Amino acid sequence: MTPTAPGSRRLVALAAAGLVAATGAALTLAPDVEPARSANLAGHPTWGDDDIPGFRANLFALPEDDLAGFVPIPAGSFIMGSDPSVDRMAFAVERWSRTALQGRLDLDDFYMGRYEVTVAQFVDFVRRSGHRLPDDVVLGTEPLHPVASVSWVDALRYARWLDEELRASARTPAPLRALLDDGWRVGLPDEAQWEKAARGADGALFPWGDDPEGGSANYASGRVEPVGSRECACAYGLSDMAGNVWEWTASPYQPYPHDPSDDGRTAAADALWVMRGGSYQDDIQQVRAANRGGADPGARRPFIGFRVALVHD
Amino acid sequence: MARLDPRNVGLADRGAADDLSETQHRDGPSPIAVPASAALVLAACSLTPRVQANAALQASFWGAMAVALAGAAWVLVQSRRGHAALSTSVLLRPQHWVQALCQLAVLLYWGWYWRPVYDMAVLFVGQLAFAYAVSALISWARGRPWTLGFGPVPIIFSINLFLWFRDDWFYLQFLMIAVGFLGKEFVQWQRNGRSTHVFNPSAFALGLFSLALIATGTTDLTWGREIASTLTLAPHIYTYLFAVGLVVMYAFSITLVAGTAAAVLFGASAVAFAFTGVPYFVDSEIPAAVFLGLHLLVTDPSTSPRTPAGKVVFGALYGVGVFTLYTVLSASGAPTFYDKLLCVPLLNLSVRAIDALVGSVETTLPGLARALGQGVDQVVARRANLAHMAVWIGFFALMSATGRTDRTHVGDRIPFWEEACSEERPGACDRLLQIEASYCGDNSAWACNELGLHYRAGRIVEPDPALSADFLGKACELRFQPACLNLTDTDGSMTGRPKMLDLRLLLREGGLNLLDTPEAELYARACRHGWDFACLGASG
Incomplete structure (x- = not known):
């Protein structure tokens, strides 16, 4: 056996202890493997009450009215789909069934957002919730522009978050709080709700009526506008139901007749979700109230945004 | 010198x-x-x-x-x-x-x-x-x-x-x-x-x-x-x-x-x-x-x-x-x-x-x-x-x-881990979660949906609604429709078969490149891994 010096033994013992201690420390300090949930909006502007007239910076940048921008849409039936003999711009996917060109659906009452969700509202959501967006997504810096480049999932997450925040906030207006306490919740409108809100009960081709030239909407302009920029005698007083940005809905894309209880039948297909309203890039045919667009739920495009609704379970 | x-x-x-x-x-x-x-x-x-x-x-x-x-x-x-x-x-x-x-x-x-x-x-x-x-x-x-x-x-x-x-x-x-x-x-x-x-x-x-x-x-x-x-x-x-x-x-x-x-x-x-x-x-x-x-x-x-x-x-x-x-x-x-x-x-x-x-x-x-x-x-x-x-x-x-070196290993097969987890074999559910997390990280929508449901149900892991929503959201953005439907229904637990792209990821056995593998061959491989639906596809 080789004799060893006491000093050498001490060195080895120290080295061994050091390695063991370092191993323990490393493992103790090892961070949990979990996805980060924060989004980086460093450098993005923040807006105060005076910066966005008509909107409340201290209430998630929502509109200044008793229902924070939600507009009641009364219960009752409406005409869904298109009759090509009346609407010569109709697409085949707007036909109701083999035997009927259009359908009549009876909907419960609900509340539709007057405006498309704005950049200020969505930035507030991202800041507060830490919702992550891909690095290449640019939300824009104009607070009243409709938010765009958001996926269907982003839109749904925003709606869920807003619902929770409005329930928790002391600043939520009493009428809105009463609705929330009564079982209403913030969500995306399904495509029937969206279409009724856009064309009214009588099946108008556009939010302002049947005449393509009879109203004002932001389409074929090549650029987005602040929400509510256009004066419009539109159904239920809603803004930008035609043009500006496409709007995600809570409906999977599938052939008519529309029946939300059938949504599960789309499970085996590749995901495709309905968007409505056309955008600033599109022509008049695309901004008709009955037009149906479909997009990949992960699509983030500068011409796709959304609006929220209050619906009752 | x-x-x-x-x-x-x-x-x-x-x-x-x-x-x-x-x-x-x-x-x-x-x-x-x-x-x-x-x-x-x-x-x-x-x-x-x-x-x-x-x-x-x-x-x-x-x-x-x-x-x-x-x-x-x-x-x-x-x-x-x-x-x-x-x-x-x-x-x-x-x-x-x-x-x-x-x-x-x-x-x-x-x-x-x-x-x-x-x-x-x-x-x-x-x-x-x-x-x-x-x-x-x-x-x-x-x-x-x-x-x-x-x-x-x-x-x-x-x-x-x-x-x-x-x-x-x-x-x-x-x-x-x-x-x-x-x-x-x-x-x-x-x-x-x-x-x-x-x-x-x-x-x-x-x-x-x-x-x-x-x-x-x-x-x-x-x-x-x-x-x-x-x-x-x-x-x-x-x-x-x-x-x-x-x-x-x-x-x-x-x-x-x-x-x-x-x-x-x-x-x-x-x-x-x-x-x-x-x-x-x-x-x-x-x-x-x-x-x-x-x-x-x-x-x-x-x-x-x-x-x-x-x-x-x-x-x-x-x-x-x-x-x-x-x-x-x-x-x-x-x-x-x-x-x-x-x-x-x-x-x-x-x-x-x-x-x-x-x-x-x-x-x-x-x-x-x-x-x-x-x-x-x-x-x-x-x-x-x-x-x-x-x-x-x-x-x-x-x-x-005896197949303990270069052959396909049983641990490469997700159906094996699903079965082992359902039978509550020691550590099997943790491994299943790890494997699915790894595949979800590689953009397998099927794996992300499964993970989202595990964190929603809380049967094999502590329930975590936020994490569940993250995984379901990722699966949905990857066009896996059951995940989107699970997002719209907060009580949903809809699963689905892995899509073709999922199979190209789930069957890699440690890293094989299956991106160009013909579908029939992929189904046959999936069948060998224990995916029953693929056996029908392979034979059909």
Whole structure:
């Protein structure tokens, strides 16, 4: 056996202890493997009450009215789909069934957002919730522009978050709080709700009526506008139901007749979700109230945004 | 003046290497030529497109070049002062060049199937140049002549078989090399009457940096995960490593170390499987990178025992160490590929204790010691090594014949883990979650939906609505419709069959590229994995 010096033994013992201690420390300090949930909006502007007239910076940048921008849409039936003999711009996917060109659906009452969700509202959501967006997504810096480049999932997450925040906030207006306490919740409108809100009960081709030239909407302009920029005698007083940005809905894309209880039948297909309203890039045919667009739920495009609704379970 | 350093012509640790002749020359290169050549090589490397493609990488090479140039300046000053220690000799030791060739063979074969290895070629050359410069400068700074040979090559190859820093952080690779050589020089002890380094230089550097990476949660600065998982991209990698290992075993009599370690790991895996019903290492009996490690990382003759019994103990401890660390790392949430790296320095520290243990056996039980091959002459020792190799070959053949090496492993099959989890076999649900998280990270929408549902249901993991929504959201954005429907229905638990793209990910068996595999072949493979729907598709 080789004799060893006491000093050498001490060195080895120290080295061994050091390695063991370092191993323990490393493992103790090892961070949990979990996805980060924060989004980086460093450098993005923040807006105060005076910066966005008509909107409340201290209430998630929502509109200044008793229902924070939600507009009641009364219960009752409406005409869904298109009759090509009346609407010569109709697409085949707007036909109701083999035997009927259009359908009549009876909907419960609900509340539709007057405006498309704005950049200020969505930035507030991202800041507060830490919702992550891909690095290449640019939300824009104009607070009243409709938010765009958001996926269907982003839109749904925003709606869920807003619902929770409005329930928790002391600043939520009493009428809105009463609705929330009564079982209403913030969500995306399904495509029937969206279409009724856009064309009214009588099946108008556009939010302002049947005449393509009879109203004002932001389409074929090549650029987005602040929400509510256009004066419009539109159904239920809603803004930008035609043009500006496409709007995600809570409906999977599938052939008519529309029946939300059938949504599960789309499970085996590749995901495709309905968007409505056309955008600033599109022509008049695309901004008709009955037009149906479909997009990949992960699509983030500068011409796709959304609006929220209050619906009752 | 160049001169031979008698301390570097060690005989005690050569074993069967005595058959392989050492080439000695008294006249080494001029001392100034060593760091100057290294600087030149590093400068040349920094001009290649591979290095120029990344500014941080280029800066790393310039930094390494600056070190080499500073060394050259120092050498110049020292030589003008007439320091005799600034001398070189040439000594080509088989344990260096044979090991380097074996490592190179592994790199070439692996790189053929995983191109990032070949993309690293210029960076390997730069590291080698830096290593020669550091090695020489340390030697001279310590007042010793420097021996030119292949010594730095196996150290660099050994490091690069297990860990590379990414281009943006490549200066840490050079730092790791420097730490390895400094450890070799400054952490020494007396062993068998000689002053020798305690730690295997590459394992020492790898061990220290592994600890730092674990502690700071910065494993992603490296290619460590990819390196550990891509060896199996090369077909028949176990057989290939086995064949390469035979060369090392024959040349340096390390059969007992590697063979014992492998036997312990195979045995422990089998016992664990028998008790738990699930594989211990998720997708293999011994991970390929561990199999590589037990041949080419832990077997450095200078830092491992030299007696047969000592080698057996050393190999067994390596097997136990890897086996234990795998669980410890896994339980603490750290990447498990560090298992094969962290235990080597600890084993190096145990070598004298092992020597002492074996020595006491020799004293108290001379018969047993003789039976283990203690104190036999070199001819008998070489014959014994051949016998050990024959046993090892038989053992490996048995493992291969029973599907425990290169064949598809049961742990590669997700349906197996789903069944094991539903039967509540130990650890199966945790493994299922890990596997699904890994595939979700690779953008398998099916796996993300499954994970989202696990975190929603809370049956096999603590419920976490936010995490569930994250996973379901990712699955939905990847166009997996059941996930979207689960998002709209907060109580939903809709599952679906994996899509074609999912199958191309879920059936990779450790890393095969299935992106261009025809659908029929994919279905057949999925059927073999236990996906029942695919059997219908394959037959239909």
